[in-house]
Amino acid sequence: xxxxxxxxxxxxxxxxxxxxxxxxxxxxxxxxxxxxxxxxxxxxxxxxxxxxxxxxxxxxxxxxxxxxxxxxxxxxxxxxxxxxxxxxxxxxxxxxxxxxxxxxxxxxxxxxxxxxxxxxxxxxxxxxxxxxxxxxxxxxxxxxxxxxxxxxxxxxxxxxxxxxxxxxxxxxxxxxxxxxxxxxxxxxxxxxxxxxxxxxxxxxxxxxxxxxxxxxxxxxxxxxxxxxxxxxxxxxxxxxxxxxxxxxxxxxxxxxxxxxxxxxxxxxxxxxxxxxxxxxxxxxxxxxxxxxxxxxxxxxxxxxxxxxxxxxxxxxxxxxxxxxxxxxxxxxxxxxxxxxxxxxxxxxxxxxxxxxxxxxxxxxxxxxxxxxxxxxxxxxxxxxxxxxxxxxxxxxxxxxxxxxxxxxxxxxxxxxxxxxxxxxxxxxxxxxxxxxxxxxxxxxxxxxxxxxxxxxxxxxx
Amino acid sequence: xxxxxxxxxxxxxxxxxxxxxxxxxxxxxxxxxxxxxxxxxxxxxxxxxx
Numbered sequence: 001x002x003x004x005x006x007x008x009x010x011x012x013x014x015x016x017x018x019x020x021x022x023x024x025x026x027x028x029x030x031x032x033x034x035x036x037x038x039x040x041x042x043x044x045x046x047x048x049x050x051x052x053x054x055x056x057x058x059x060x061x062x063x064x065x066x067x068x069x070x071x072x073x074x075x076x077x078x079x080x081x082x083x084x085x086x087x088x089x090x091x092x093x094x095x096x097x098x099x100x101x102x103x104x105x106x107x108x109x110x111x112x113x114x115x116x117x118x119x120x121x122x123x124x125x126x127x128x129x130x131x132x133x134x135x136x137x138x139x140x141x142x143x144x145x146x147x148x149x150x151x152x153x154x155x156x157x158x159x160x161x162x163x164x165x166x167x168x169x170x171x172x173x174x175x176x177x178x179x180x181x182x183x184x185x186x187x188x189x190x191x192x193x194x195x196x197x198x199x200x201x202x203x204x205x206x207x208x209x210x211x212x213x214x215x216x217x218x219x220x221x222x223x224x225x226x227x228x229x230x231x232x233x234x235x236x237x238x239x240x241x242x243x244x245x246x247x248x249x250x251x252x253x254x255x256x257x258x259x260x261x262x263x264x265x266x267x268x269x270x271x272x273x274x275x276x277x278x279x280x281x282x283x284x285x286x287x288x289x290x291x292x293x294x295x296x297x298x299x300x301x302x303x304x305x306x307x308x309x310x311x312x313x314x315x316x317x318x319x320x321x322x323x324x325x326x327x328x329x330x331x332x333x334x335x336x337x338x339x340x341x342x343x344x345x346x347x348x349x350x351x352x353x354x355x356x357x358x359x360x361x362x363x364x365x366x367x368x369x370x371x372x373x374x375x376x377x378x379x380x381x382x383x384x385x386x387x388x389x390x391x392x393x394x395x396x397x398x399x400x401x402x403x404x405x406x407x408x409x410x411x412x413x414x415x416x417x418x419x420x421x422x423x424x425x426x427x428x429x430x431x432x433x434x435x436x437x438x439x440x441x442x443x444x445x446x447x448x449x450x451x452x453x454x455x456x457x458x459x460x461x
Numbered sequence: 462x463x464x465x466x467x468x469x470x471x472x473x474x475x476x477x478x479x480x481x482x483x484x485x486x487x488x489x490x491x492x493x494x495x496x497x498x499x500x501x502x503x504x505x506x507x508x509x510x511x
Contacts, residue, residue, distance in 0.1 A: 017473065017474070018470075018472060018473055018474060019470050019471055019472065019473035020467060020468075020470050021467070021468040021470055022465055022466065022467050022468070023465075023466045023467075023468065024464060024465045024466070025464045027464055028464040028465045061464075065464055065465070068464070068465050069465070072465070072467070076472075076474060077467060080474065083474055083477070084477070087477065097483070099483070099487065100486075100487040117495070149483060149484065150484065151484055151486075151505065153486060153487060187486075191494070213494075258493075258494075260495075284493060286493055286494075286495050286496065287495075287496075289495045330493060330501065331493075331498060331501065332501075333501040334500050334501055335501075335503060335504075336468055336469070336470040336471065337469055337470060337471055338471065338503065338504050339471055339500060339501075339502070339503070339504060340480075340485060340499050340500070340502045340503075340504055341471075341473075341476035341477075341479070341480020341481060341504060342473045342474075342476045342477050342480055343476075343477075343480050343481035343483075344480070344485055344499050344502060344504075345473070345499050345500075348499065349487055349489045349499070350487040351487075351489070354483075354487055355487040355489070367489065368494065369494075369495070412473070413498065413499065413500040414498055414499065414500075415498075415499045417496075418489070418495070418496050421495070421496065436496060440496065440498065443498075444498075444500065447500070447501075451468070452468065455468060457466065
């Protein structure tokens with residue numbers, strides 16, 4: 001399978017099953033489109049007719065293009081066959097280990113963001129803080145079920161995790177003791193709205209947190225529209241200086257400014273550029289996940305505007321990169337040479353198998369987005385995963401498990417998409433969230449185009 | 462000019478033989494939390510092993 005697209009002056013051909021990326025001119029682009037369905041002589045005839053005003057498009061030249069395509073095909077870099085379907089089937093039999101936990105250390109929040117999928121931190125349940133006992137047991141559970149996997153990830157999540165900060169510090173201290181005993185390496189992430197950041201948080205986070213995710217929606221008026229304190233006031237002015245101080249003292253360690261865009265700011269690139277202009281360089285901006293009847297929900301009419309926004313973002317990133325003030329956008333990060341192997345590309349995010357969420361009470365769910373849904377309770381940190389049927393269902397939830405993904409060129413980039421989004425959109429984790437798919441495909445096209453541009457290729461149209 | 466140029470990319474078919482160590486990050490853990498993409502996940506293996 002191949003995917004062809006033209007963007008920002010580049011003609012790009014993706015060979016899906018080899019992972020190859022080809023940058024071609026418009027003539028080769030057209031020849032490749034016809035190659036598998038049309039006889040060579042007919043391709044030559046059509047091309048000579050279409051490009052009759054271009055003297056360099058000769059029969060000899062076209063035969064060379066056809067030879068190049070055949071050579072690439074022979075070398076497995078174009079029209080490569082799908083060799084992975086059987087491998088995907090084996091995923092059912094694989095013995096998975098758990099390598100990441102999302103610890104819901106606080107099912108409560110000091111903001112009342114309208115769009116919060118966690119219902120202002122409560123996840124449709126009671127307010128609660130995780131005890132140290134549960135936190136330590138979660139660490140023990142993770143180590144015990146991690147097999148030979150050395151790098152273990154723990155995300156302190158909420159609600160707002162800083163509302164249970166001492167417990168977070170104590171769990172980190174406990175995990176640091178345990179990792180030495182068990183030859184593990186914990187990587188901690190803190191996801192916070194920033195309100196409670198102080199010097200103690202900054203010092204500790206910069207020492208212990210492999211990554212921090214700081215929630216900022218962009219421009220003040222956009223951020224304050226939905227991210228309000230319990231008193232109804234906007235939070236932008238409170239958090240911004242705290243975020244700046246934390247990032248400036250981070251010493252190069254990982255962080256993301258993470259925003260959400262909604263129907264109210266479909267011009268979300270202005271929010272990304274705002275964050276970049278503030279001096280932040282590691283940026284993430286996600287489409288809101290919500291019920292379709294919410295006033296801020298993204299609509300079908302928004303889609304073309306969002307596509308345009310992703311293109312604007314890509315071209316501006318190229319421009320800023322060349323000007324020496326570039327920034328990273330999470331969804332445009334793509335390492336074509338050193339990216340994930342085929343196992344990762346098929347198996348997906350690992351929710352329900354390698355990655356679990358832990359509630360304040362120690363209950364296990366496939367991921368943070370399933371927390372609070374009793375149908376998706378998987379067990380607890382004392383007894384482990386007891387709902388093994390559900391785990392096996394998630395084990396099979398991969399790029400080859402979803403009928404809707406069968407003909408999609410992007411499935412080895414998204415691995416079949418987010419199970420929670422699919423479930424909320426269709427009622428099944430093996431469904432797809434088509435709206436999200438459309439945005440994802442656009443983002444991958446843009447991400448690869450940015451790579452092409454930054455590799456120095458010349459525009460061909 | 463050469464009408465077809467190829468970027469250097471990881472050979473996915475080859476990665477079926479030398480991949481699968483499982484040390485990489487879970488996809489949703491870092492910055493998004495509301496979608497799934499694997500393309501932007503770095504491989505934990507050193508480049509000479511790929």
